[in-house]
Amino acid sequence: MQRLVDAFRARMNDNVAASAARIRAAKLPFYEGLTDAQLSATLARAFEAAALDVARGEPHALLQRMREIGIVRSQIGVAVMDVVTGLNLGFQAVSDDFAAIYPDDLELRLGWEQARAKIAYAGAAMLADTYLEAREAVVRAQSEALVRLSLRVLPLYPGVVVLPLLGELGAERAQQITEALLAAVAHHSASYALIDLSGVPSLDTDDAVQLLARATQAIELLGATPILVGIQPAVAQSMSARAVSVRAPTLADLASGLRHALRGLGVELKQTR
Template sequence: MALSAEESGRLAGLLAEHTDQVVQRWTELVATSLRGRLSQAELRRQVMELHASMITAGESGLTDLDAEAAAELRAVLAELSQGRARQGFSATETAASVFTLKDVLLELLEIRQGDGALRDFVAFSSFVDQMGLFTFETYVRARESLIADQAEQLLELSTPVVKLWEGVVAVPLVGTLDSARAQVVMERLLQTLVDTGSPYAIIDITGVPAVDTQVAQHILKTVVAARLMGADCIISGIRPQIAQTIVALGIEFGDIATKASLADALRHVLRLTGLETPRRQSRREL
């Protein structure tokens, strides 16, 4: 429990009594901590919203931020910290927007100087701490979901399957391949084979710095799956280190075609397609 019902009422009273002063001073302090990266008007609106919901909560005799009566206050705090997280402010800067309230309260209580001012300040202060911690937690959650969203977007972006030639698609892999990404890429590659009716796929791993057993297995399984579907895969751009890894791990590439570069792979495919129609070729020779 952060503060008693009476203290909570006194906090609401204090805030309500000095509304203009509190809002003014609080906004100034927050603006300083954010070094002018948000407009004064925007900050003032946020501070006023926070101020108002604190008064509402305090008047209802709120003793703890986890209580049901604090739902609105929590919502305002959550919105504030989510906004800060998205705008790229640091956790410290976000929490400062709440903690600066302590300075404001201290200034107000210093003027009053009455009995129990110190006791009140300690109580108010611990409530502000609770608010600050809540802000911090929301901030972390918001950042986490932001990171998860971005990872997903990255997954979408970083796995293009391109048509290289009539009947030939290629997937140039760039960056570290983890198991999840390898799976997504491979599923998309197989789907593209069906959609475009291409019997050849080139998996180019020039841009992949390293592979582990799992990723190598994913690539191998894709090649086998493509064969089951009636398409052939060629792997190109295997770096020397990766070749060493593949041999060291004892991964069997079997009869899968491997080529040094994407260009070599394409040449290989074009030669294959040329050989596939011997009649047409012999007619051309005549």
């Protein structure tokens, strides 16, 4: 979406500055050793790579950037979580900025969150792979934390939260999803919880399928409505083959799920140009 690319670039300098301030406030050990100019330059390169990937529609430039960073940082003993947390703080600055600058442009904000989930997950995975090559024993212990960072439940609209999922969904990760969703539904007093499965190619185990079904049931017990969106054919086949009954509404994509939730809240989603 060209509007998203234009908005991202228009706000890039401000968001680089905001990201630098957040990283300074977080007092991450590695970044503490950088001058303000070095930190800004590092963030600017990452944001430029992210802008290219938003325009491209898939991760590429940021992957290369994360690989370069991973090779250098691992050699000097930088904790992988310092780098991932810095990336997450930067992308969160963009989310917050878009929420403030474009509060009524849900299409633009939704487009960013979808792009963010895709490139952030891929970037973190590339960083982890690079660290594994250079420092396999250390990174293996940190990989669980990287997975947890990918389980971000986003408050998309008052009363609506969304969890974009990417990658394989094993039993352990399915359990983490349930915990993250329930906590977010309670914290945000959500009426609708969207689970975006468009980035999940398959469900490999009976446990993963059953846990997903139980997650939707647990959301209902909290008084919210779960909505499954973007289910891939292989996932649908896995659920059907295992005779799992999911009572949650299923819709084709995240935009359809959002419209369904907004209608349930009595909000009419207007198209913007």
